[in-house]
Amino acid sequence: MARTRDALPPMTALEDAAPVFSLLGTTAALLEAPGPAMDLPRQQRIWALAQLARHWPEVQEAVPGMNNLMLTFKQAPRDIDSLRERLVLAWAEVTPLPLQGRVIELPVVYGGEGGPHMADVVAHTGLGVDDIVALHSAPLYPVYALGSHPGYCYLGGMDPRIATPRRQAPVLRIPGGSVSIGGFQTGVSASPGPSGWNTIGSTQMCFFDPTQAMPALLQPGDSIRFRVEKVIR
């Protein structure tokens, strides 16, 4: 019976370890790329796998995460083991899908009232505010996936030197436009709400409009660049 963390033996020379399949109750299953690292080649494999699996009969939605893929079920399949085998095989065989979309630039005010956890990132990384701002605003961040809340983008490519663990307990409300760091990831909240991440700055942009046929401003493959508007120390 597929109960938890059923890692299968390696199936391809492309990866040195098998992906990890697990259950989210009877509602969904999760496939995670092997290893703790997070990179674009694996994400392109996740995008390809999502395009394939969304057409499977038992699948309601195929939702990319950060180097992982969630499949929600129309109805929970009776034979979960065969789904797991099909998914792991597809991961090994799929051709990575390079997506390249548009680039948007977001002006950011770092620190101050809009960046209440900058001090925590300073304390954890041992870096100064200017270094953190420079490292954070340098990359062109590809959108790996959408999630968390309507229009929110998970970004790849953050400099690991400013990685800071998620907070001990989530903050009940951060404002929309909050720029924050959670572990090795960074992102911008699209609306006010709870968050377990460290907020280091703020920006303004409408990321989601439910009246549009494509309600989210960005999709996987698009990119974000953060421009330093101001640093409040």
Place this chain on the structure above:
Amino acid sequence: MIEVLRTGALNTVQDLGRYGCLGWGVGTSGAMDNLALSAGNILLGNAPGCAALEVQVFPLRLRFLADCDFALTGADADAQLDDLPLLPWASHSARAGQVLRLGLPDVAALYRSRAYLCLPGGVDVPMVLNSRSTQLRGAFGGLAGRALKTGDVLRAAQARCDGAALALLPPELALPLHCEGSPAVRVLPAAEYDCYTAASQASLWQSEWTITPQSDRYGFRLTGQALQPKVPLEMRSHGIVPGVIQVPPDGQPIVQMRDAQPTGGYPKIGTVIEADLWRLGQMPIGSRIRFLETGWDEALHAQAQLQGWLADVQGQVQLQQGRRGRA
């Protein structure tokens, strides 16, 4: 048409949830007790997934501006139509001008804290992204994307229903689930279960968990013996669903509920199965609950049992519709 005379905060229009939008970051929302919502709709002859009013903050007072049938399910909130006490888990008829009042539910009796007011044809609000559920975080769906407030007017899609004058045995009584005297829900272990110490795994199953006041439609924050991973875990963000039990570094678990975000990054020790999420959705703050370990086949069986219960309700309604047809 129904005018809201008095409401608490955070009473919302919900259906069975919004599907197909996770890839835009839009969670499912939907009724915390989907079984009560479905049963109320079936009593009225509606499709099970019609939109209804979920009442979780009491008291609530509504005035019917026109004759209207309705059904009440979920929490037994001491409902009265003018001065007439109403049976819970039943359908009723109001005349124009009558006032419906829901008082405080007797939460101790049956662990129920949310009531559902179903209307003929459902609550008439626009379909947004394939659902009428209120998406509070995105501020869309339901009634203008927000909770109900005094002075709002709700419309039923129809005035009259094709249902049956029936009262149901609440599912808490028909399908009880307890463990050593405490209400229980079944849990499938999730990806990080094996990363927790043996002592923490044991206390997940063997100790009581209290639902803290920091609990809402997004998630139930529990308190109990802190759950400790063998080594600290830092996860990549991934898809999650209502029912997932996340464990933040403080070791106190959070069960994701219907307004849960569609992704998360805290480790997951287990998932409350979909078939038992309605039970948790009815448990009031302060409840002490137990988790029961389950397996895939048992979880599917539990889901089939719920579908069987709903089919039985449908059968009772059709039986009475048939009698009325012959009369």
